Amino acid sequence: MSDKKNLKGGSSKLLYYRSRPTGNRTPKTKIAHGKQIPYYEEELERIYFKEEDVQKFSLDRHGQNIPYVDGHLTIINNYMFDYWSHFLSAEGIALFGHLLRYCYGTKDICWPNLELIALKMNKSRNTVKKYLGILEEYGFVYHFNVQNADKNNTDESPLFKVRKKVPFLSHELYEQMPLVLQVDHDRYISHLLETCEKEDLELDTSVNYNDLYNELIDKGRIQRKPQQLSLFEAEKQMQIKKQLLHQDVTDVDKQLWSAFIEEIKNKISKPSFDTWFKGTFAIKRDGLYTIYAPHQHVTEWLESRYYDLITDALHTVDTNFTGIRIESTS
The missing domain is CATH 1.10.10.10 (Winged helix-like DNA-binding domain superfamily/Winged helix DNA-binding domain)
Structure with a gap:
């Protein structure tokens, strides 16, 4: 066996070549999505090179090479x-x-x-x-x-x-x-x-x-810029928030809250209902009810005056929940 090393450092005889299209194309078919699709396959030819020609070929000999300058390398x-x-x-x-x-x-x-x-x-x-x-x-x-x-x-x-x-x-x-x-x-x-x-x-x-x-x-110092919104901007944000929340309401949420509303109507007067429960809706996720009221004042009133009543009414229509949270959409 020859002791001469090939370009890869081994002793086997290697052939070095490149492929290039001949310009000829052969019509063929292939199966795609259950249908036969015609296409052209490019004909290729191989060009073989002598090992010494591959050895001598150098890209570094062409073009203006950048001279080495200390500090201009990134390792x-x-x-x-x-x-x-x-x-x-x-x-x-x-x-x-x-x-x-x-x-x-x-x-x-x-x-x-x-x-x-x-x-x-x-x-x-x-x-x-x-x-x-x-x-x-x-x-x-x-x-x-x-x-x-x-x-x-x-x-x-x-x-x-x-x-x-x-x-x-x-x-x-x-x-x-x-x-x-x-x-x-x-x-x-x-x-x-x-x-x-x-x-x-x-x-x-x-x-x-x-x-x-x-x-x-x-370790840092938190500084928040106070948010100053015009009435128009505040109203616009509130409407967007309502739209996003209503998109999260499922049909099950609607059915449960509708049953809850009917239960509440039987427990309080119509003026009280219209004042504190009209316009409310709820989303139940992972056993937690989040009840949304149209204004912060309504939210605070429901929490302070009606929390126990809400809990009892919900237990009447749904025994499988873990807690209640009341928030404002405004």
């Missing part, structure tokens, strides 16, 4: 491409690379122009924001919105804290990978143990990044 551990990409996707890895390139040296903070990154990735800004969310979910990026206090709190581009060290997958994520990737990951860990001489090397414990972010948020 990403192959572990990101081999395993984390299954969860972050190609777009997530690319976005992480764009953010990481600004965190040179010991920096873990950057504030790039997202519009520019979206153009570089040939993605919409909304798509970039989607993958920012995925990166945050897995603990690779965390963003902070920024205001300039010296310029009347004008909003500026957001600031990003970027993970510089690549973590191992947690055991939970490892088990979510396809079997082929799990086997490849086992092989990688085994090789790493042999080369780095670290006996305690193992899959990372699962980290709940929502808890981690909430711990940070608890």
Whole structure:
């Protein structure tokens, strides 16, 4: 057997070729949805190359190559491409690379122009924001919105804290990978143990990044801008809220509440009914009745004066509920 190595490092004789269409097409048929569909199949020809020609061929010899400049390289551990990409996707890895390139040296903070990154990735800004969310979910990026206090709190581009060290997958994520990737990951860990001489090397414990972010948020200062609505805006919001609530009312909800209304009518006077129960409706979910009244004043009155009566009347028409809550649609 020859000791000469092929281009893949083995001893077998390999043939190197590319396929290209000849321009000829053969009419054929295929079955789709139970029907025969005619189509044309492109005829291909193979072009074989000598191994030495493949060896000598170089793309680097063509075009003006960028000279090496210290600081103009972004290094990403192959572990990101081999395993984390299954969860972050190609777009997530690319976005992480764009953010990481600004965190040179010991920096873990950057504030790039997202519009520019979206153009570089040939993605919409909304798509970039989607993958920012995925990166945050897995603990690779965390963003902070920024205001300039010296310029009347004008909003500026957001600031990003970027993970510089690549973590191992947690055991939970490892088990979510396809079997082929799990086997490849086992092989990688085994090789790493042999080369780095670290006996305690193992899959990372699962980290709940929502808890981690909430711990940070608890250290912050909450400031809410008081909402000032015009009467027109308030009325519009109220009508929208009513529409959304009524969409959630099922036929069963309507039947139960209709039976409840008939029961209430027999227990109180007509003026009292018209004042406090007219226009009410209810939604029952997971055993809990949420009763909606048209105004906050009515809500407070029902809670303080009619709560026991409501409970008794509901028990008459429905014995299977766990509680009552009264809210206003206004």
